[in-house]
Structure formats: structure tokens, C-alpha cells
Amino acid sequence: MSDEYQTSGEYLHLLSEPAWQALRTPVALALRDAASDATLLDVGAGTGLGTEVLAAAVPDGDVVAVEPSPALRAVLLSRLAARPDLRRRVTVVAGDALGVDLPARLGAVLAMNMIGHLDPDGRRAFLRRVAERLAPGAPLVLNLQPPTEPTPVPFSVFGTVPVGHHTYEGGGSAEPSGPDAVTWRMRYRVLDADGTALREDHADYRWHVIPADALLTELTEAGLTGEVGPLDVVRAVRRT
Ligand SMILES: C[S@@+](CC[C@H](N)C(=O)[O-])C[C@H]1O[C@@H](n2cnc3c(N)ncnc32)[C@H](O)[C@@H]1O
Known part of the structure; x- marks a missing residue:
């Protein structure tokens, strides 16, 4: 299986952290009423920024982090290695949303910044x-990301993060690529102290869009x- 995140794996964690500083509280609130006696599942866990919030929702809860990308699993595992409290109770599974074996009973499910990777049949x-x-009463928590229609998105820089003498920069643009999808073209750059680009990488990925009411x-x-x-941030529970 090819790794869609092979190129962006170097940059993703660094550049996602600022967004997660804002997401942490709404996600933690949406995870209220997670069941303490069932598995807590993070699907498309990436580097584990959401996994940490999920694990905090149920102290001592059993967490399973499903992640298809070897590059992102490497970052996730190295972050868990530095957190003995989490390493003890987070199991990392190489799998995807549709193929992975799921426990019979789930205490909460997190799928942040992931749902657009699934086509409409896969999503349903x-x-x-x-x-x-x-x-x-246990929640499924996921999120909607713009655009919610297949419209072009002009290039913009999403964020920059300094590391030592360098600055890491992530940006992208999107073009429609079907009736319910866009293709994002991401650009990652490493800049030196005077703003000169030392390296530049690109990654394309297809993203299935959906408006809130349709979801x-x-x-x-x-x-x-x-x-x-x-x-x-979308929170859903089973209808009783
Ligand atoms: C933008 S990243 C988000 C990572 C993490 N959830 C976060 O919010 O920081 C999207 C994640 O979805 C994963 N992914 C892609 N296709 C998937 C699939 N079919 N099933 C599960 N995860 C998938 C990617 O490997 C990646 O980790």
C-alpha cells in the first residue's frame, strides 16, 4: 500500500500543533460521556495530537489508534515512547477506517481531519x-473542513513554525476533482533565517467534501x- 503521507510526514506534526491548540478544548468537550469500560478509538490518528485528547477523556481508558501511514505511525510511536503514561495504554494499529477489525463495543470514536479521505460509500x-x-451515550467526534463544496481554493500559507535557525512553512491550494471532491496540492518549505527556501516539497491528496447538513x-x-x-467539530451519539 502506498503511503499518501510519505512526503508530508516530516512536516505534519509540527504544522498541525497550532491548529490543535485551538481544537483541543472543543474536541475534549465533544468527547464528554466517553464510556470508561469500552475501547476508545482514534481513526486516522496521525501523529497522535487527537489521541492525547481522547486518552485524557478517560483516565486509564484503553485506547486504540488506527493509522495507515507508516511515516505518521513512526512519529506517533516516537511520541508515545516519550510518554510512559500513554505508551502503557495506547495500542497503535496499522490499518484503515474500513478494513481494521473493530472491538465489539466502543467507548468513544475520534476521527479528526480524516473523514474527507473516505469516498461517499466509504464514509457511510x-x-x-x-x-x-x-x-x-458514547460519542463519535469528527470534524468538517472547508471547502464543503467542490470549489477552487486559492493558495495560502496555513502556518509557519520556527525550529532552530529554520522555519517550517505549510500551505496549499485545492481544485475540484469530481462532483464531491477536491484535490489539495500542499506545499511545504524549509526557510533559512533570511526567508530563503532551503527545501520545498509537494504532496497532492484527494479530499471528499460534504456540507454539514448532508453529513x-x-x-x-x-x-x-x-x-x-x-x-x-461534530459530535454524534446513537439514537435510543
Ligand atoms: C490530516 S491527517 C489527521 C491526523 C490526525 N487525526 C490529526 O487530526 O492530527 C489525516 C489522517 O487520516 C489518515 N487516513 C487516510 N486515509 C485513511 C483511511 N482510509 N482510514 C483511516 N485513516 C486514514 C491519514 O493517514 C492521516 O493520518
């Missing part, structure tokens, strides 16, 4: 898989009731 199948296993309808069809909260 994923929601059904999760809905069938969520404990009563809420799909959640309902899967047997869940969803709501959209701050920063487009």
Missing part, C-alpha cells in the same frame, strides 16, 4: 461500522444523532 460504511459498536443526514441514516459545534 464507516459511520455504520461505528454506530453499530458505540456504547449508549448530519448520513449520521441519522447510520442510526446516530449529530450536532455541529465550535470549529465545526
Whole structure:
């Protein structure tokens, strides 16, 4: 299986941290009522920024972090290695949202910045898989990311992070690539102290877009009731 994140793996954690400083509180709030006696699942865990929030939702809870990219698993595992409290209870699984074996009962499911990787059939199948296993009252937490329609997004720099004498910069643009998808063209650069680009990398990936109301309808069809909260964090629980 090819690794879609092979190039961006070097940059992703560094450049995602600022966004997660803002996401942490809404995600933690959305994870309320996670069941302490069932597995806490992070799907598309990446480098573990959400996994940490999920683990904090249930102190001592059993966490499974599913991540298909070897490059991102390497970052995730090295971060867990530095956190003995988490290393003890986070199991990292090489798998994906549709193929991974899931425990029969889930205490919470997190799928942040991930849902657009699934095409519409895959997304609906994923929601059904999760809905069938969520404990009563336990949340599925995911998020919507712009654009929600297949429209062009002009290039912009998303963020810069200094490391030593260098600055890491991430940016991108998107073009429609189907009735419900865009293709993002990401650009990563390493700049020296006077702003000269020392290196430049590119990564393209397809992202399936969905407006909020359509996602809420799909959640309902899967047997869940969803709501959209701050920063487009979506929380859904099983309908009783
Ligand atoms: C933008 S990253 C987000 C990582 C992390 N959840 C975060 O918010 O920092 C998207 C993640 O989804 C993962 N991913 C891609 N396709 C997937 C699939 N079919 N099933 C599960 N995860 C997938 C990628 O490998 C990557 O880790």
C-alpha cells in the first residue's frame, strides 16, 4: 500500500500543533460521556495530537489508534515512547477506517481531519461500522473542513513554525476533482533565517467534501444523532 503521507510526514506534526491548540478544548468537550469500560478509538490518528485528547477523556481508558501511514505511525510511536503514561495504554494499529477489525463495543470514536479521505460509500460504511459498536451515550467526534463544496481554493500559507535557525512553512491550494471532491496540492518549505527556501516539497491528496447538513443526514441514516459545534467539530451519539 502506498503511503499518501510519505512526503508530508516530516512536516505534519509540527504544522498541525497550532491548529490543535485551538481544537483541543472543543474536541475534549465533544468527547464528554466517553464510556470508561469500552475501547476508545482514534481513526486516522496521525501523529497522535487527537489521541492525547481522547486518552485524557478517560483516565486509564484503553485506547486504540488506527493509522495507515507508516511515516505518521513512526512519529506517533516516537511520541508515545516519550510518554510512559500513554505508551502503557495506547495500542497503535496499522490499518484503515474500513478494513481494521473493530472491538465489539466502543467507548468513544475520534476521527479528526480524516473523514474527507473516505469516498461517499466509504464514509457511510464507516459511520455504520461505528454506530453499530458505540456504547449508549458514547460519542463519535469528527470534524468538517472547508471547502464543503467542490470549489477552487486559492493558495495560502496555513502556518509557519520556527525550529532552530529554520522555519517550517505549510500551505496549499485545492481544485475540484469530481462532483464531491477536491484535490489539495500542499506545499511545504524549509526557510533559512533570511526567508530563503532551503527545501520545498509537494504532496497532492484527494479530499471528499460534504456540507454539514448532508453529513448530519448520513449520521441519522447510520442510526446516530449529530450536532455541529465550535470549529465545526461534530459530535454524534446513537439514537435510543
Ligand atoms: C490530516 S491527517 C489527521 C491526523 C490526525 N487525526 C490529526 O487530526 O492530527 C489525516 C489522517 O487520516 C489518515 N487516513 C487516510 N486515509 C485513511 C483511511 N482510509 N482510514 C483511516 N485513516 C486514514 C491519514 O493517514 C492521516 O493520518
